[in-house]
Amino acid sequence: MALIFTALATQVEAGCRDIEYRKAAYAICEVDLAEADLRLFLNDAEGRPLGQFSAVDKVLAAEGRALAFAMNAGMYHSDRSPVGLYIENGREVTSIVTRAGPGNFGMVPNGLFCISEGRADVIETQAFLRRKPACRYATQSGPMLVVDGVLHPRFLKDSTSRYVRNGVGTTADGKRAVFVISRQAVTFHEFGSLFRDHLNxxxxxxxxxxxxxxxxxxxxxxxxxxxxxxxxxxxVPDTH
Structure with missing residues (x-):
């Protein structure tokens, strides 16, 4: 089990860990949403894409804060604009996409990662439209890896399509988000199984x-x- 980002009143301690599951290596970082300041980032104050983790850190330095960990969080066009719904600090930047389409994003069911007050949730797109959660931050991507405990129906156990992959899973109560990136090329089936069968x-x-x-x-x-x-x-607070 990975170490957890434990949120304290004055400081959030970061913890990430390398694991192996079914002969494949992964890096895992977890966030306890009780107190954590988890955000999405896209553009700077002038509307230019930040593009790099170092650019995010420079923006946060003006607040006296810094990144404890970060990863890419959704698909984007050549101009770096998000493919589907993207909400940052309560403002909708791009609209939700509900239709099936080409590529991984359009392999429905797809879904959204929603950060709200004290919780974070991965929600399938149609369920998101029904529930209309109040997301302070949200990013749409696809496909869903696991939907209510079931792997995406198009994942094949004997697939030969392998890539380094990353994604996020959440607990049913929304109190914990788990971010994963593979350290080697894996299939969708292998990647989804890690979230469902190993991380539960x-x-x-x-x-x-x-x-x-x-x-x-x-x-x-x-x-x-x-x-x-x-x-x-x-x-987290910048201690440097």
Missing amino acids: LPNALYFDGSVSRLYAPELNRNDLGFSLGPMVGLV
């Missing part, structure tokens, strides 16, 4: 593959590469 999470959402990146100082990870779209990060 009823709902999980795919963020992306091959472009998957992680910032986790405890694991000596600060993955570099071309500019990203949406990013999710745990924000």
